[in-house]
Every structure is written in structure tokens, then in C-alpha cells.
Amino acid sequence: MENSSVYLGGFQTPNTVLIVSGDENNRKILGEMFSEFYIVEEIPNVQNGIAEIQKDSSRFCAILLDVLTPEMDGMELLRGLKEEGILQKVPTFLLAEDPAQTVMQEVYGLGVRDVLDKPVIPFVALRRVLAAVELFAVRKKLDIAMENRQMQLLEKAERVIRLNQGMIEALATAIEFRNQESVGHVQRICLFTKIMLENTEFGVGLDAEEIDNIALAAILHDVGKITIPDSILTKPGKLTSEEFEIIKRHTTWGVDLLESIPQIRDSGIYKYACDIVRHHHERWDGFGYPDGLRGEQISPWAQVVSLADVYDALSCKRVYKPSLPREQVLEMIHTGQCGLFSPRLLKNFFTVENQIYALYRQGPEEDG
Numbered sequence: 127m128e129n130s131s132v133y134l135g136g137f138q139t140p141n142t143v144l145i146v147s148g149d150e151n152n153r154k155i156l157g158e159m160f161s162e163f164y165i166v167e168e169i170p171n172v173q174n175g176i177a178e179i180q181k182d183s184s185r186f187c188a189i190l191l192d193v194l195t196p197e198m199d200g201m202e203l204l205r206g207l208k209e210e211g212i213l214q215k216v217p218t219f220l221l222a223e224d225p226a227q228t229v230m231q232e233v234y235g236l237g238v239r240d241v242l243d244k245p246v247i248p249f250v251a252l253r254r255v256l257a258a259v260e261l262f263a264v265r266k267k268l269d270i271a272m273e274n275r276q277m278q279l280l281e282k283a284e285r286v287i288r289l290n291q292g293m294i295e296a297l298a299t300a301i302e303f304r305n306q307e308s309v310g311h312v313q314r315i316c317l318f319t320k321i322m323l324e325n326t327e328f329g330v331g332l333d334a335e336e337i338d339n340i341a342l343a344a345i346l347h348d349v350g351k352i353t354i355p356d357s358i359l360t361k362p363g364k365l366t367s368e369e370f371e372i373i374k375r376h377t378t379w380g381v382d383l384l385e386s387i388p389q390i391r392d393s394g395i396y397k398y399a400c401d402i403v404r405h406h407h408e409r410w411d412g413f414g415y416p417d418g419l420r421g422e423q424i425s426p427w428a429q430v431v432s433l434a435d436v437y438d439a440l441s442c443k444r445v446y447k448p449s450l451p452r453e454q455v456l457e458m459i460h461t462g463q464c465g466l467f468s469p470r471l472l473k474n475f476f477t478v479e480n481q482i483y484a485l486y487r488q489g490p491e492e493d494g
Contacts, residue, residue, distance in 0.1 A: 139263045140187040140216075141165055143255075146175030147192030152221065152246060156190060159248045163256065164188075176203060183212045188259050190242070192221040201229070204236050213237035217262045219255060221246065311438055312345045314485050318434035319344040319427070321481050326474035328426045335394070340427045343399035346390075347406045347431050350380025374415045377404050398427055406431045411466040421468070429471050436464045441486050452483060 142165040145156050153168045160166050164187065169175035179189060189212075193203050204220075207213050213236060220233055223244040233241060239258045242251045320341040323329030329337055351359060354376055358369045365373065380403035384390050390399065405419060405428040412420035424432075440455040450458075456479070458464050460472065475482075 139266070140185050142167060142186050143188045143190065144169065144175070144179065144186045145190045145192075146179075147190070147221065149192055152192055152244070155246055155248060156251070159252050160255070176207075179207070179212060180210065183216050186216050187263070188255055189216050189218045190221060190255075191218065192244075201232065204233065204238065208236045217255075217258050219258075311442070312347075314438050315344050315347060315431060315434045316341045317485055318437065318482050319430050321478055322430045322434075322474065323427070325478050325481070328430060328471065328474055339394045340398045340402075343395040343402050344427070344431045344434070346380070346384070346395075346399045347402050347435060348376065348380070349383055349399075349403055350376030350378070352383065353379045374407070377407055377416045380404070401425050402428050402431050404428075406435060408432065409465045410468050410471075414465070424468075429468055432465075433459070433467055433471060433475060437482070440464065452486075 143160045145153055145160075145166065145168045147153050147156075147168075148170055150170065153170065157166045157168050167178075169178060175191075179186070183189075191203075204213070207218070212218070217239040218237070220238050220241045221244050222229075222233075222241050225233070225241065230241060239262075240254055242254065320337060323332060323337045323340060332340070354373060358365065358372055361369070381400050384396065384399055384403060390396055404416065405414075405424055408414035408417065408419040408424045408428065409432075410421060410424070410429075412418050436459065437455065440450050440458060441452070443449045456476075459467070459475075
């Protein structure tokens with residue numbers, strides 16, 4: 127045979143048997159026995175054999191070791207091969223003459239595939255080795271197939287996630303444009319939320335995936351404004367009380383909209399998005415809308431997005447106001463001029479405000 131590997135169901139498998147034994151007679155018997163089926167390598171010196179295994183074990187489909195001899199501490203050798211992972215990668219067989227039961231238990235515990243009795247009975251040894259090698263190859267094939275399938279599912283899931291995220295961002299950007307928000311408003315709200323949850327106690331108990339979902343959900347905070355008439359949404363002057371009541375409905379109408387989009391309803395962001403959309407105008411003192419929630423009745427993520435929305439609105443130019451200096455923005459938030467926030471929220475906000483302010487250094491106040 128010229129090749130040291132064969133293809134099993136499309137998967138390349140090694141096709142070389144390594145025989146390590148200081149017994150010339152054993153090497154001859156085993157070599158003749160396996161040469162009909164495999165490429166055979168024989169190594170008389172155990173140390174050389176071990177070096178060959180360590181150099182490249184991947185080319186062997188089976189290893190036969192005759193190492194339980196007075197001259198060689200075979201158990202120490204096997205323990206070393208296990209530590210290197212070789213016994214898990216290559217079916218390994220031990221040649222032994224009437225080994226003790228305790229030795230057999232440890233040998234199998236280490237991961238040796240089988241113990242072949244000495245003196246070797248050729249057809250018995252051949253049958254057992256062929257069966258074990260074939261089973262090992264089939265299992266490896268199945269493992270590879272399973273890994274490939276898992277990779278395909280993962281790639282598919284990632285494509286779906288990217289598609290859904292793109293849809294969410296496109297929807298939010300359309301609302302941003304219609305509402306004449308400053309360019310990048312929804313992305314800054316997303317990043318503000320992520321900074322707060324990753325770097326303050328407001329994110330305690332949330333793992334990375336949950337924080338990513340919440341940050342993405344924050345993009346949709348004003349999705350309900352798509353239902354508001356242009357005459358009210360883009361009005362440059364002060365709203366009447368009737369117009370303001372209509373504006374307030376974007377919170378509940380936004381939840382209705384989310385419930386009508388299957389891709390969002392079936393995603394990890396849904397529960398966070400519904401909460402944020404409905405409650406990002408609630409206030410710590412209970413004077414917000416639509417439900418008049420008070421204090422810790424408001425979820426941490428809704429509180430964060432509420433603050434992010436105010437910070438961005440003050441920091442950037444709108445159709446009804448210019449952008450304000452950073453110091454004035456912080457003073458207004460600190461003194462509650464734009465709604466009352468949780469003292470704990472504000473404390474954590476001021477510890478990371480430098481990171482948040484970096485999002486604005488490219489001059490969002492110049493955006494229209």
C-alpha cells in the first residue's frame with residue numbers, strides 16, 4: 127500500500143499499524159498478520175517507538191505495545207500516553223502474558239482499547255483489532271459529521287441573528303429619520319446601554335448574551351413613533367395637551383407593533399424590547415407614563431434606556447432645541463430638571479460618563 131490513510135465515507139482515516147515490541151517473534155507474527163490489511167511499521171526499541179508515537183500519532187490507526195516487561199515500566203509509559211491524549215486519539219492495544227487483575231483494571235482505566243494475550247493467537251488478535259479499529263473509525267466519522275452539523279446550525283443561527291439585527295437597525299433608523307433625530311441616535315442609545323450594563327452594578331447578574339440582547343432591544347425604544355402622525359411627530363413648536371397624549375401612546379403602540387413581527391417575537395430581545403419600549407418614559411417618582419411605575423417597579427434596563435434617551439436628547443441638536451454643553455447636560459440630569467432618576471442609577475452613570483461622552487466627541491451636535 128502506498129498511502130498511510132484511506133477515506134471512510136468521505137473522511138480521511140489513518141491506515142498504518144505501529145507494532146512496538148522487543149520480541150522479534152511477536153513482531154514477525156503481528157507484522158505478517160496485519161500487512162494484508164494495513165501498512166505496518168515495526169519498532170524493536172520501546173523508547174524509539176514511544177518517540178515515534180509522540181512525533182506524529184495521527185498517522186496510526188492502531189498501536190500495539192509490548193511494554194509490560196521486566197526491562198520496561200509499561201504502566202508509567204501508558205500513563206504518559208494518556209496525559210498526552212494519545213490513548214484517546216488512537217486505538218491502542220497491549221500485549222501481556224497473564225497480567226494481574228489490578229493491572230488490567232488500570233490499563234483499561236487509562237484508555238487502552240484491549241489487552242491481547244501472549245503468546246499471540248493470530249486470528250483472535252486480528253479479529254479483535256480489526257473490529258476495534260473499524261468501530262473507532264466509524265465513531266470518529268460520526269463525531270466529525272456531528273461537529274459539521276453543529277457548525278452548519280451555528281452558521282445558520284448567526285445568519286438569522288445578523289438578518290434580524292439588520293432588520294431591527296433598519297427599522298429603528300427609519301424611525302430616527304422620520305422623527306428627525308440626530309444621526310446615530312439609536313446606535314448611541316445602544317452603546318450607552320451596553321456601557322452601563324457592562325461596567326456598573328446595573329449589569330450584575332446579566333451574562334454577555336443578555337447584555338447584548340438588551341443593548342439591541344434599546345435600539346427599538348421609540349419604535350412606536352412610527353404610528354404617530356407627522357404633523358405631531360415633527361412639529362417644531364410646543365405640543366398641545368391633546369398632541370402630547372397622542373405622543374405618549376407610542377409606548378403602548380410600540381409594544382403592539384413588536385408583537386406583530388414574528389422575527390422579533392421569537393428572538394432573545396423580545397421580552398427586553400417590550401419592557402423598554404413600554405417603560406422608557408416611566409419615572410422614579412411615579413410621574414412617568416404609560417403605567418405610572420415607581421422606583422424599583424421599573425426594570426434596570428428600562429431605567430438605563432430612559433437615562434440614555436434624556437442624555438442624548440440634551441447633548442444633540444433637535445428641531446426644537448440646540449445641543450447643550452456637557453456641563454449643562456450633567457447639571458440638568460443631576461438636579462432632576464429632565465425627570466427624576468434613581469439615585470443608584472445616577473451614581474453609576476457618573477462613574478462611566480467619561481466613556482459615554484466619548485461617543486459624542488465627533489460632534490453629534492452638528493448633526494441635523
